[in-house]
Every structure is written in C-alpha cells, then in structure tokens.
Amino acid sequence: MITLKRDSKKCIYNLLFAFIMFFSFVASAQDSLYISKQIPVTKLFYQFDKNLIGSFKYNYGLNYLVAGIATYSLIEGDADWNWYRYTYKNKWIYNTGYASVYTGWVVPFAVPLSLYLYGRSERNTELQITGLALGQAALIAETTAATFKTLTGRKPPTKLKYTDDFRGDFRFGFLKGGVDNGWPSSHTTIAFAMATTLAELYPDNTVIKIGAFTYASLIGFGVSTNIHWFSDVVAGALIGYAVGKSVGISFRNLKNNTSKTQTYNFYITPSGAAFNYWF
Numbered sequence: 001m002i003t004l005k006r007d008s009k010k011c012i013y014n015l016l017f018a019f020i021m022f023f024s025f026v027a028s029a030q031d032s033l034y035i036s037k038q039i040p041v042t043k044l045f046y047q048f049d050k051n052l053i054g055s056f057k058y059n060y061g062l063n064y065l066v067a068g069i070a071t072y073s074l075i076e077g078d079a080d081w082n083w084y085r086y087t088y089k090n091k092w093i094y095n096t097g098y099a100s101v102y103t104g105w106v107v108p109f110a111v112p113l114s115l116y117l118y119g120r121s122e123r124n125t126e127l128q129i130t131g132l133a134l135g136q137a138a139l140i141a142e143t144t145a146a147t148f149k150t151l152t153g154r155k156p157p158t159k160l161k162y163t164d165d166f167r168g169d170f171r172f173g174f175l176k177g178g179v180d181n182g183w184p185s186s187h188t189t190i191a192f193a194m195a196t197t198l199a200e201l202y203p204d205n206t207v208i209k210i211g212a213f214t215y216a217s218l219i220g221f222g223v224s225t226n227i228h229w230f231s232d233v234v235a236g237a238l239i240g241y242a243v244g245k246s247v248g249i250s251f252r253n254l255k256n257n258t259s260k261t262q263t264y265n266f267y268i269t270p271s272g273a274a275f276n277y278w279f
Contacts, residue, residue, distance in 0.1 A: 054246035100222020104187035153177025188236030196244020
C-alpha cells in the first residue's frame with residue numbers, strides 16, 4: 001500500500017510536465033492572438049473584486065445553494081458514509097487517491113506560473129493572459145473555500161476511526177475546525193475554477209475543455225477517497241464552476257481586447273512627443 005502512495009508521488013511531476021506541454025502546444029495553435037506584448041504580472045488582480053463578487057452572483061447564487069442542498073442530501077442519504085467505508089476497506093483506492101491530493105496542490109502554482117513565464121519568453125500575449133487568469137481563478141477559489149471552512153468547521157474523514165461516523169459534524173462558528181480541512185474541498189474548488197476558466201478562454205477548443213474538466217474530475221474523485229467527504233467534493237465542483245465562470249468571462253474580454261490591433265500610438269522622445277496613426 002505504501003508503494004502505491006510513493007508511486008503516485010513519482011508520477012505527479014511527469015503528469016504535470018505533460019499537462020503544461022500539452023496545453024502550451026494546443027493554446028499556441030490558436031489563431032486569435034499574435035501580438036508581441038508583455039503583460040504585467042499585476043494583471044493577476046485584473047478586476048479581482050468584481051470577479052470575486054461575480055462568483056457569488058453567477059447563476060443568481062444557485063450554485064452555492066445547490067452545494068448546500070446536495071451536501072445535506074448526501075449526508076442524510078448515507079452516500080458520504082458508504083463511500084468513505086468502501087474506500088477505507090479498499091486501501092489501493094485510498095492510497096492511489098493521494099496522487100490527486102499532491103497534484104491538486106502543485107498544479108495551481110506550477111501551471112499558471114509556467115504558462116505566464118513561457119508566454120513572456122515567447123512574447124505570446126495569449127499564454128500570458130491564460131496563466132494570469134488561471135492564477136486568479138485558483139486564488140479566488142482558495143479564498144472562497146478557506147472562508148467557508150473557517151465558518152463551517154467540518155471534521156474530515158482522515159480524523160476518524162473506521163467505526164466513527166462524523167459525516168455531519170459541522171462546527172459552525174469561527175475557526176472551530178481550522179482552514180485546511182472541511183467543507184468544501186479546496187482541491188476540487190480550485191480544479192474546477194481553473195477548468196471552467198480555460199473553457200471560457202477557449203470556448204471553441206473542445207480538446208482543451210475535455211482535458212481541463214477531466215483533470216478537475218480526477219482531482220475531485222481522488223480527494224474523495226481519503227481526505228474529503230464525497231459531499232465536500234460535490235460542493236467544491238459547484239462553487240469552483242461559479243468562480244471559473246466569473247474569472248473566465250472577465251479575462252476572455254481582456255484577451256479579446258488585447259488582440260485587437262491598435263491603430264494609433266503616442267509616445268515621448270528625447271526631443272518631444274510623437275503620435276503615429278496607421279490606416
């Protein structure tokens with residue numbers, strides 16, 4: 001069983017490298033953007049407050065409402081407890097799921113940073129904006145999930161004995177359960193936020209959309225086998241989707257505006273000012 005967990009760790013870096021190279025290849029094939037321009041890293045916070053609020057306003061807040069209802073239903077219907085007991089008995093599932101645990105923490109840092117730096121080195125505006133958009137999606141998703149965890153304090157299955165049943169043990173209040181464990185799953189929230197952002201940035205690219213949501217689903221499935229209740233994952237997917245919609249639409253507009261050819265230019269020279277206009 002330990003070998004499975006170690007093998008999972010070893011394959012993370014290979015999977016991460018393959019994901020970055022695959023996305024870079026597919027995104028570079030897009031025809032929408034060829035302008036050589038450096039995008040400042042401060043664009044990571046492009047319309048940050050608007051996108052944060054927009055994630056709650058998306059779909060009239062129904063994603064958050066459904067997340068709560070789904071959680072209650074999965075707890076009362078014994079789905080949470082039954083899935084936990086099944087994965088606990090089948091240790092190979094439990095241990096293999098740790099690949100998602102580790103990957104789910106590495107990717108939100110490595111992929112946005114890699115895409116942004118690679119885009120700068122290649123003077124590819126599209127990849128720079130994509131990297132920054134994914135970074136903001138991960139940041140807002142983590143902030144949102146951590147806030148809910150701070151207030152709900154749900155005890156994770158990793159702190160149970162097999163005979164204990166704390167699937168509905170919510171400790172509502174402030175910091176009664178910390179910010180690292182509980183409801184919803186941060187891994188899943190971030191993964192689906194990033195996947196949805198990609199889908200919004202590349203709405204016509206089926207390969208990117210399938211790959212992104214497949215990755216997010218694998219992350220969610222993996223963490224549901226060990227460190228999270230299944231309902232934590234369902235809630236994280238719904239919340240992450242709302243975050244990704246808000247961030248993705250915002251950065252898609254930025255990407256489309258940046259891709260437009262500027263017909264004029266004003267700049268300062270040592271001898272004065274100059275204005276150019278192309279027609």
